[in-house]
Amino acid sequence: xxxxxxxxxxxxxxxxxxxxxxxxxxxxxxxxxxxxxxxxxxxxxxxxxxxxxxxxxxxxxxxxxxxxxxxxxxxxxxxxxxxxxxxxxxxxxxxxxxxxxxxxxxxxxxxxxxxxxxxxxxxxxxxxxxxxxxxxxxxxxxxxxxxxxxxxxxxxxxxxxxxxxxxxxxxxxxxxxxxxxxxxxxxxxxxxxxxxxxxxxxxxxxxxxxxxxxxxxxxxxxxxxxxxxxxxxxxxxxxxxxxxxxxxxxxxxxxxxxxxxxxxxxxxxxxxxxxxxxxxxxxxxxxxxxxxxxxxxxxxxxxxxxxxxxxxxxxxxxxxxxxxxxxxxxxxxxxxxxxxxxxxxxxxxxxxxxxxxxxxxxxxxxxxx
Amino acid sequence: xxxxxxxxxxxxxxxxxxxxxxxxxxxxxxxxxxxxxxxxxxxxxxxxxxxxxxxxxxxxxxxxxxxxxxxxxxxxxxxxxxxxxxxxxxxxxxxxxxxxxxxxxxxxxxxxxxxxxxxxxxxxxxxxxxxxxxxxxxxxxxxxxxxxxxxxxxxxxxxxxxxxxxxxxxxxxxxxxxxxxxxxxxxxxxxxxxxxxxxxxxxxxxxxxxxxxxxxxxxxxxxxxxxxxxxxxxxxxxxxxxxxxxxxxxxxxxxxxxxxxxxxxxxxxxxxxxxxxxxxxxxxxxxxxxxxxxxxxxxxxxxxxxx
Numbered sequence: 001x002x003x004x005x006x007x008x009x010x011x012x013x014x015x016x017x018x019x020x021x022x023x024x025x026x027x028x029x030x031x032x033x034x035x036x037x038x039x040x041x042x043x044x045x046x047x048x049x050x051x052x053x054x055x056x057x058x059x060x061x062x063x064x065x066x067x068x069x070x071x072x073x074x075x076x077x078x079x080x081x082x083x084x085x086x087x088x089x090x091x092x093x094x095x096x097x098x099x100x101x102x103x104x105x106x107x108x109x110x111x112x113x114x115x116x117x118x119x120x121x122x123x124x125x126x127x128x129x130x131x132x133x134x135x136x137x138x139x140x141x142x143x144x145x146x147x148x149x150x151x152x153x154x155x156x157x158x159x160x161x162x163x164x165x166x167x168x169x170x171x172x173x174x175x176x177x178x179x180x181x182x183x184x185x186x187x188x189x190x191x192x193x194x195x196x197x198x199x200x201x202x203x204x205x206x207x208x209x210x211x212x213x214x215x216x217x218x219x220x221x222x223x224x225x226x227x228x229x230x231x232x233x234x235x236x237x238x239x240x241x242x243x244x245x246x247x248x249x250x251x252x253x254x255x256x257x258x259x260x261x262x263x264x265x266x267x268x269x270x271x272x273x274x275x276x277x278x279x280x281x282x283x284x285x286x287x288x289x290x291x292x293x294x295x296x297x298x299x300x301x302x303x304x305x306x307x308x309x310x311x312x313x314x315x316x317x318x319x320x321x322x323x324x325x326x327x328x329x330x331x332x333x334x335x336x337x338x339x340x341x342x343x344x345x346x347x348x349x350x351x352x353x354x355x356x357x358x359x360x361x362x363x364x365x366x367x368x369x
Numbered sequence: 370x371x372x373x374x375x376x377x378x379x380x381x382x383x384x385x386x387x388x389x390x391x392x393x394x395x396x397x398x399x400x401x402x403x404x405x406x407x408x409x410x411x412x413x414x415x416x417x418x419x420x421x422x423x424x425x426x427x428x429x430x431x432x433x434x435x436x437x438x439x440x441x442x443x444x445x446x447x448x449x450x451x452x453x454x455x456x457x458x459x460x461x462x463x464x465x466x467x468x469x470x471x472x473x474x475x476x477x478x479x480x481x482x483x484x485x486x487x488x489x490x491x492x493x494x495x496x497x498x499x500x501x502x503x504x505x506x507x508x509x510x511x512x513x514x515x516x517x518x519x520x521x522x523x524x525x526x527x528x529x530x531x532x533x534x535x536x537x538x539x540x541x542x543x544x545x546x547x548x549x550x551x552x553x554x555x556x557x558x559x560x561x562x563x564x565x566x567x568x569x570x571x572x573x574x575x576x577x578x579x580x581x582x583x584x585x586x587x588x589x590x591x592x593x594x595x596x597x598x599x600x601x602x603x604x605x606x607x608x609x610x611x612x613x614x615x616x617x618x619x620x621x622x623x624x625x626x627x628x629x630x631x632x633x634x635x636x637x638x639x640x641x642x643x644x645x646x647x648x649x650x651x652x653x654x655x656x657x658x659x660x661x662x663x664x665x666x667x668x669x670x671x672x673x674x675x676x
């Protein structure tokens with residue numbers, strides 16, 4: 001802070017404490033990511049032009065297939081559910097300064113946990129079986145990512161590398177279980193676990209063609225926001241994320257916070273896998289590793305790890321993913337073009353970190369200078 | 370003619386596998402050692418490896434020369450490293466996060482441009498039959514050593530000498546250990562780091578070319594599945610020492626060869642678990658060599674994983 005700040009008078013619309021100042025401070029966190037997103041889309045448009053494709057046609061198709069009709073909205077919202085939960089697996093640990101990118105592993109294991117319970121629980125009523133499915137998925141994911149947090153705190157293991165390695169291990173574990181001990185002999189072409197009885201499948205939200213996972217995802221985002229922004233626990237986590245030593249001096253239980261937040265994030269990702277099996281696929285198989293965990297990383301960074309901001313960002317990216325089939329058929333673009341788009345947007349978003357605090361417009365303290 | 374070696378077939382197949390599988394890991398870890406010695410982490414080498422595999426294969430298909438493919442892979446790898454290095458030179462940008470983004474971007478671009486090259490067959494890189502002295506076909510197969518592996522060994526020695534005894538090495542180490550000290554000496558840390566990241570990317574690109582042009586020797590989207598990432602983790606295990614990278618890469622090559630080696634003697638159950646052996650081993654090594662209280666010995670001071 002400069003000397004001029006102190007000289008600025010308090011009160012009034014243009015002062016550092018006024019209403020306008022509040023809006024200016026908050027708008028930085030919205031306008032910079034939004035600007036970065038637009039620049040990313042512009043760079044992707046240039047990429048399409050070099051490929052002889054029309055960006056206008058591309059975005060028109062994305063709009064049509066992702067958001068144009070009630071049907072496309074339902075398709076988009078069905079894909080939003082796992083993305084919301086996967087993004088929380090990145091955003092919650094990020095509050096503690098941790099970059100966990102292995103949510104894919106928790107999704108896969110959450111799904112396998114439900115697949116493994118399909119046969120043992122087949123005789124039970126849905127009111128018992130479905131909560132058990134969801135709890136098992138959340139537990140599997142929570143233990144998996146919670147272990148990453150524990151390794152980080154007590155062994156100093158880099159959580160980024162460890163979580164991604166564990167994602168590969170989780171996928172190998174799934175392949176082993178699905179092709180071996182848990183395999184349904186009736187699944188010939190695509191090895192899968194025993195299918196869930198129809199009575200135990202999670203249905204759709206009444207009147208919609210979207211399963212209940214969407215509601216679970218939105219509730220999880222709201223709960224996470226309350227936890228981070230409105231509780232002492234969340235405050236402690238932010239302190240620990242800012243400076244671990246200061247937090248320890250303050251007597252904050254840093255280890256418990258790290259394990260708790262990583263485990264909660266993992267539990268949400270595991271829940272995503274549980275919904276994929278119990279509401280979409282009906283059994284666990286290799287399609288569980290569909291890349292939701294990786295898209296979730298981008299969503300969390302775009303939303304600046306704010307759980308409420310994750311909701312619109314996840315819907316937007318789900319729309320892009322929902323339209324990928326149509327874009328492939330109409331424009332002859334390979335499905336990897338979605339990955340290219342995500343990579344470009346992700347890179348630009350991270351570059352935009354350098355823009356914070358650069359413009360006077362967003363820092364009322366400097367308005368008078 | 371196959372001779373029945375019984376259980377001996379396993380260690381021989383693992384030795385051969387260690388040499389075959391370790392080469393890309395060796396190249397990536399040498400490149401990452403160079404980058405990390407300058408004080409930056411490039412987690413994006415997984416994407417660089419995949420893009421190198423694609424571009425090397427594509428050029429080999431188009432020109433008929435696998436060596437032109439290797440050169441193309443090195444150049445594209447250097448470009449990816451350059452982009453990473455330049456972005457990280459901006460203030461307040463996180464090198465680990467940029468690495469994740471570059472990993473996704475590299476894979477996305479490789480899959481996008483690689484679609485037409487899944488079918489065509491590219492010429493392989495040549496191998497030298499070092500097992501000529503043996504009558505056993507298994508030993509001969511195991512000692513069929515690719516030229517790139519030997520180049521990797523030489524590169525490890527040269528890098529080790531360069532870091533230890535040359536002016537370039539000294540510059541790199543100063544920049545890696547203290548930005549302030551480097552500035553005081555009149556060096557430009559961000560320039561040195563950007564060049565070191567570009568050079569590291571070139572190594573990773575060559576590693577990718579080995580994957581698609583020798584072993585497994587074809588281009589497909591699952592070609593790397595995390596080898597670039599394991600190599601980055603291995604650099605910590607190798608304590609940023611190029612010579613130690615050779616040993617670490619061989620160890621991991623052997624772990625990767627465990628599954629196929631057991632298959633040769635008829636053990637086929639649990640294939641996917643053996644397939645996970647290198648990841649488990651990497652994680653185990655990471656756990657064993659990390660420390661919660663002190664900076665890792667031999668680690669460059671400016672490295673963000675130490676802070």
